[in-house]
Amino acid sequence: MNARAQIIFFVAAVLLVGAVSSMKRRGNASFGQNNGPCCSFVPVTDARTIGRDAVQVATNAAACTLIAYYFHGTVRCETCLLIETLARAVVDQQFDAEVAANRIIWESVNYDLPENQHFLADYNLPCPSLVLVLLQEGKPRDWKLLGDTWQLVHEPAKLNNYVETEVRSFLKGRGQPISSDQTGSPHTPEQQ
Secondary structure, eight states: HHHHHHHHHHHHHHHHHHHHHHHHHHHTTTTSSOOOOOEEEEOOSSOOOHHHHHHHHHHOOEEEEEEEEEEEEEEEEHHHHHHHHHHHHHHHHHHHHHTTTTTTTEEEEESGGGGGGGHHHTTSSSSEEEEEEEEETTTTEEEEEEEHHHHHTTHHHHHHHHHHHHHHHHHTTTTOOOOOOOSSSEEEEEEE
8 A cells, every 4th residue: 555545544544433433422413403513633632531629629719610611522623622712711811800719610621531421411512512510519500501602613703702691691690790890890791
């Protein structure tokens, strides 16, 4: 076999493994259910597990803490990585006071790892997803899947607004404090 044929065979094998893995995770879900297609697979070497430290920090920090989980597989596409990067930037920048006080915690979780596979069923994950989970005294009380991230990923301003609005709404609807602007007055999605 020549070098070109070997490369084509290797790429086809990687794509096949990724497709089979994706189908196993999705079960009977269809591509029309907010679970956009993956593209240009990129293997990730720092697959993190759910941090027991994050739950411990949440338990110690406040009675109610929001964890923004980005769930992903071991093999990730450029779009998956972009969603995570943009969403994390919104959380870190727009909610910096809450992040500093451990009232909001960002956690990336690889659901392909055996110890994390339960999250697929726990949060009905159709694909790599952003999920907001409200912890009360270290235990999940409520959660919300942000299902529009795949539709908005190529419009960063809209994705940023969506994530910020959903986080604020989730916190506001549960009696949690929200960030303030430089004037000290709270700003809500309606003011943007």
